[in-house]
Amino acid sequence: MHQHRLGTDQRSDGRHGDDRTRRLVASVRRAVAATAAATGRAWDAFAPVASAAARTGWHGARSAGEAIAAASRAAAERLSSARKAGPPLVLVLASRNLFHDRVRLVTTVIGIVFSVILVTVQIGLFLGFERMVTTMVDHAEADLWIVPRGTRNFEDPSLLDERQRFRALSVGGVAAVAPLVLGFAEWRRPDGGSTPVFVVGSDPRGGGLAPWNVVAGRADDLAAPFAVAVDRSYADRLGVRGVGDAGEIRDQKARIVAVTAGIRSFTTTPYVFAGFDRARAYLGTPTDRATYFLVRLAPGADIDRVRAQIAENLADAEVLTGAAFRERSRSFWLFGTGAGAALFGGALLGIVVGTVIVAQTLYSSTKDHIAEFATLRAIGSSTRYIVEVILWQALLSALVGFALATAAGLAVVAATTDSALPVVMTPTLVLGLLVLTIAMCAVSAVAAIREVVRIDPATVLAR
Amino acid sequence: MTAPVVEGLAIEKTLGEGAGRVAALRGVSLTLTGGALTLLMGPSGSGKTTLLSILGGMLTPTRGTVRLRGETTTGAGPEALAALRRRHVGFVFQSYHLFPTLTALENVQLVLDVRGERTPEARERAAAALATVGLTHKLASFPRELSGGEQQRVAIARAVVGRPAVILADEPTASLDGDNGQAIMTVLAEIARDPERAVLVVTHDPRTLPFADRVVRIEDGRIVAEEPGPRRAASGPPTAPIDSEVRPHAS
Numbered sequence: 126m127h128q129h130r131l132g133t134d135q136r137s138d139g140r141h142g143d144d145r146t147r148r149l150v151a152s153v154r155r156a157v158a159a160t161a162a163a164t165g166r167a168w169d170a171f172a173p174v175a176s177a178a179a180r181t182g183w184h185g186a187r188s189a190g191e192a193i194a195a196a197s198r199a200a201a202e203r204l205s206s207a208r209k210a211g212p213p214l215v216l217v218l219a220s221r222n223l224f225h226d227r228v229r230l231v232t233t234v235i236g237i238v239f240s241v242i243l244v245t246v247q248i249g250l251f252l253g254f255e256r257m258v259t260t261m262v263d264h265a266e267a268d269l270w271i272v273p274r275g276t277r278n279f280e281d282p283s284l285l286d287e288r289q290r291f292r293a294l295s296v297g298g299v300a301a302v303a304p305l306v307l308g309f310a311e312w313r314r315p316d317g318g319s320t321p322v323f324v325v326g327s328d329p330r331g332g333g334l335a336p337w338n339v340v341a342g343r344a345d346d347l348a349a350p351f352a353v354a355v356d357r358s359y360a361d362r363l364g365v366r367g368v369g370d371a372g373e374i375r376d377q378k379a380r381i382v383a384v385t386a387g388i389r390s391f392t393t394t395p396y397v398f399a400g401f402d403r404a405r406a407y408l409g410t411p412t413d414r415a416t417y418f419l420v421r422l423a424p425g426a427d428i429d430r431v432r433a434q435i436a437e438n439l440a441d442a443e444v445l446t447g448a449a450f451r452e453r454s455r456s457f458w459l460f461g462t463g464a465g466a467a468l469f470g471g472a473l474l475g476i477v478v479g480t481v482i483v484a485q486t487l488y489s490s491t492k493d494h495i496a497e498f499a500t501l502r503a504i505g506s507s508t509r510y511i512v513e514v515i516l517w518q519a520l521l522s523a524l525v526g527f528a529l530a531t532a533a534g535l536a537v538v539a540a541t542t543d544s545a546l547p548v549v550m551t552p553t554l555v556l557g558l559l560v561l562t563i564a565m566c567a568v569s570a571v572a573a574i575r576e577v578v579r580i581d582p583a584t585v586l587a588r
Numbered sequence: 589m590t591a592p593v594v595e596g597l598a599i600e601k602t603l604g605e606g607a608g609r610v611a612a613l614r615g616v617s618l619t620l621t622g623g624a625l626t627l628l629m630g631p632s633g634s635g636k637t638t639l640l641s642i643l644g645g646m647l648t649p650t651r652g653t654v655r656l657r658g659e660t661t662t663g664a665g666p667e668a669l670a671a672l673r674r675r676h677v678g679f680v681f682q683s684y685h686l687f688p689t690l691t692a693l694e695n696v697q698l699v700l701d702v703r704g705e706r707t708p709e710a711r712e713r714a715a716a717a718l719a720t721v722g723l724t725h726k727l728a729s730f731p732r733e734l735s736g737g738e739q740q741r742v743a744i745a746r747a748v749v750g751r752p753a754v755i756l757a758d759e760p761t762a763s764l765d766g767d768n769g770q771a772i773m774t775v776l777a778e779i780a781r782d783p784e785r786a787v788l789v790v791t792h793d794p795r796t797l798p799f800a801d802r803v804v805r806i807e808d809g810r811i812v813a814e815e816p817g818p819r820r821a822a823s824g825p826p827t828a829p830i831d832s833e834v835r836p837h838a839s
Contacts, residue, residue: 214701221689500685505674506702583646586637
């Protein structure tokens with residue numbers, strides 16, 4: 126391979142113009158021109174290499190033409206690969222700045238992951254809590270709920286008179302009204318211990334609120350004497366193993382005919398499903414009373430009109446749509462008790478901590494690369510271009526952190542699925558977290574951007 | 589006689605404030621025309637670098653006027669000055685100031701990228717600029733993989749790739765050994781063969797003298813001497829300037 130570098134391989138002492146050099150240059154130019162004509166315009170780019178090399182005293186070449194042809198062929202291959210389009214350079218610069226310092230990158234990513242996981246868990250808990258406090262309302266077969274006036278949530282049982290049910294049935298557009306009774310009771314375990322339970326009673330054949338997600342036995346068997354359904358996650362608490370086992374409530378037998386999965390109470394008190402009359406007996410509820418009445422409408426009935434007419438006929442009771450009852454329960458538990466504020470507070474703290482960590486690492490990264498940003502400015506870069514580099518760094522940090530945090534979040538979701546308060550991740554939450562992470566990182570970049578836009582490009586001359 | 593590409597008229601520059609106020613330039617006028625390599629020489633603290641910064645649009649003068657290709661820097665804000673530099677000026681720094689995380693090709697391409705030229709042709713032009721300085725075999729090399737001379741050649745390729753009106757070089761040979769310093773000056777002298785382009789080299793290095801078309805001496809913020817350089821007297825063969833051959837479409 127012939128040498129053609131201008132640096133250590135050249136022998137020029139700055140003198141030009143002798144006949145030998147002129148002949149060599151002419152020979153080189155002819156060779157390159159011939160090669161260019163034969164192989165395409167890319168070869169033109171290498172003519173200056175040849176002429177400059179020749180002018181500076183290239184030695185060792187038997188034939189200038191052959192040397193240039195060989196060098197040009199190799200160079201063309203390199204140029205060909207150089208032509209291949211890559212990612213935008215601003216993105217390349219940002220990613221290399223980011224990935225260049227692994228320690229800082231790890232710190233940044235840990236900050237983001239910590240922050241996003243904290244936010245994920247808090248909001249996931251919020252969603253899980255929200256779902257849990259309305260799960261009974263969600264699974265009831267009711268278009269309208271008749272509830273005692275002032276009811277704040279589903280587990281806030283007062284009693285309605287049975288006559289309210291008949292008044293509701295007299296309203297046009299009402300297809301059925303099912304009674305529901307609920308309340309706390311004491312479950313006596315087969316081994317002699319006891320634990321509080323929340324009894325939910327409705328007629329399994331008359332519509333209302335039957336257990337769902339039945340994994341053993343049949344919900345229809347709740348019509349049998351002393352039949353109850355429990356969730357498998359409470360089996361140990363209740364001292365039972367499955368269908369066929371029995372405990373006692375209020376000194377009355379409670380035989381398990383169905384086992385469900387995932388019907389958990391956020392209060393950790395187990396739900397026990399029973400038929401309406403059986404539940405009334407377990408709770409000691411008078412026979413002419415019920416906690417709620419679940420109204421189903423006839424096809425085509427106007428829900429607002431029916432609701433208004435039922436409400437007119439009732440005293441000391443309210444008529445709510447499912448959505449309104451859900452919202453009332455949710456508001457009570459999330460905001461009436463302060464639980465929601467605590468969860469939101471935790472999420473906010475996560476955002477603040479994450480923003481501070483990312484801002485700090487981005488700022489110090491920018492300080493480390495300040496000479497490069499000054500060079501960018503010196504070569505004429507606009508502020509916008511520099512901001513673009515920093516924002517790309519922030520965005521890349523966000524994406525890496527978000528990906529890891531989401532994976533960790535999914536692990537938390539899996540680990541808490543059967544817990545008293547599962548963490549829930551919905552597609553909307555994931556999308557929201559992505560937007561939040563990006564916004565957090567963009568805000569974090571502000572300090573770094575402020576530092577960079579103040580750079581005096583003339584500082585590069587002093588370095 | 590070619591038209592001036594950079595004109596500095598009665599430039600004064602005061603640095604610092606209060607008791608620390610220093611007059612770095614005291615009424616300097618300097619015009620750079622295309623096709624010439626000008627050496628600006630002078631002792632430390634004489635105002636060389638300040639003058640280079642002002643002529644290159646990095647600083648604005650306290651008094652006086654600077655025109656780059658006819659566009660004045662007077663009253664221009666930081667963004668407008670950046671735009672002027674982008675359009676008209678190529679810089680070569682003593683410490684190269686290459687981006688350590690970018691390859692040689694990417695370092696050169698960056699100049700075009702900040703100008704919004706993001707096509708495959710821009711990449712091709714960057715590769716061609718590196719070819720002009722004999723670094724075709726180093727396109728994918730990072731600065732840490734290059735010698736000092738090679739890094740400075742990448743810096744020169746970066747300076748010329750945007751086809752600026754003027755190349756301003758601040759002590760380009762100061763960090764290099766004799767051979768590499770000569771090579772760098774050879775390339776700069778080649779660039780200065782283009783009648784459309786001026787090259788100004790701020791230097792202490794007497795070994796750069798043979799490459800000069802003109803030598804300007806500055807002391808205490810004033811130009812004290814100006815004379816033709818050795819290259820003007822013994823001009824080389826009438827070959828085309830180096831940058832005109834960079835272009836892939838050039839005949």
